Amino acid sequence: MTSVTTKSRIQEYLSSHSDSPTLNASEIGRKVGTSRQRVCQILEDLGEDRHKRSVKALQHVCPVCDKKISRNAKHCKEHSIVRQDRQEGFNYMCRSCHQYKPLELFAKSARHFSGYETRCLDCKAEWQRRYNRTRKGKESHLKANRKSAQKHPERIRAYYQVYKAVRRGDLIKPSVCEERNCSNTTVRATHVDYHRPLAVRWLCALHAKRNTSVRSGHIPNQLEEQFRDYVFTQIDHTNSATRWINALKNHFNGAEISYSLLLDAINSSYPIPGLGRQFRIKARHFLDNVIKSLD
Ligand SMILES: [Zn+2]
Ligand SMILES: [Zn+2]
Ligand SMILES: [Zn+2]
Secondary structure (H helix, E strand, O other): OHHHHHHHHHHHHHHHOOOOOOOOHHHHHHHHOOOHHHHHHHHHHOOOOOOOHHHHHOOEEOOOOOOEEOOOOOOOOOOOOOOOOOOOOOEEEOOOOOOEEEHHHEEEOOOOOOOEEEEEHHHHHHHHHHHHHOHHHHHHHHHHHHHHHHHOHHHHHHHHHHHHHHHHOOOOOOOOOOOOOOOOOOEEEEEOOOOOOOOEEEEEHHHHHOOHHHHOOOOOOHHHHHHHHHHHHHOOOOHHHHHHHHHHHHHOOOOOOOHHHHHHHHHOOOOEOOEOHHHHHHHHHHHHHHHHHHO
8 A cells, every 4th residue: 555655654754854853744745755735644643743834933933032933023023123104194105016105095904014005006906807807806706796785785776776867867977086186087976875875976986985984874774675575575576666665755755664654655645656556555465464463
């Protein structure tokens, strides 16, 4: 059996290197004629740990306090020369394009020592664009989009309303960012409140990113969500609920969907545009069965 001979040859190697502080698994692999992975496996079986990287790393110590440090470090965290923290209002060099740019053009990052990435947003975007064109990039992009859509359906709905309004000509996309002193020409609709999908500010990517605090606090309207879910189980057509809710909001001047509002719409003596017989049936059934059963 080959594994036995491999093992015995490794044991042979070990007995001749019993006093060396570290073992190089790749080197042993080359000598014995097997892969590094196999060597590691066998060394593991033999109870050896001199080939492990962590052991190697911990052999280095800080010259000041004798604390164990990684292989590439010169001092421990405490004794290394602390680089100056990055400050707003100063320019820093992008490691990728080598241009000096203000700090706000660098993405924040918890992984970096300074708290900011070393490449500027433009370079990051360029990299992202290139990554998104690869197969792996496309897959992860799609996955992220689906996940976000599942978590925040109101966002997708709001953006869809904006898209339709722009197509109808109700909303006009400006050619420049609305933030003061910004001349970026690539703008996107930024919502303040997803309950008012057409109340948008047109901002560039940078300023849209900096205005997220309002949007993250979205509180979904419970009744509206229930109504959507109900309609979706009744009619296998995702758009019906949205059409009706928009018609309701249009008719009642953008009021929130409530029990009394639905009741008013059902019992209205005159026809409301967009809310036909089908709506009355479904909405009445919803109020009578779904909402009543919750109490
Ligand atoms: Zn130290
Ligand atoms: Zn750059
Ligand atoms: Zn801007």
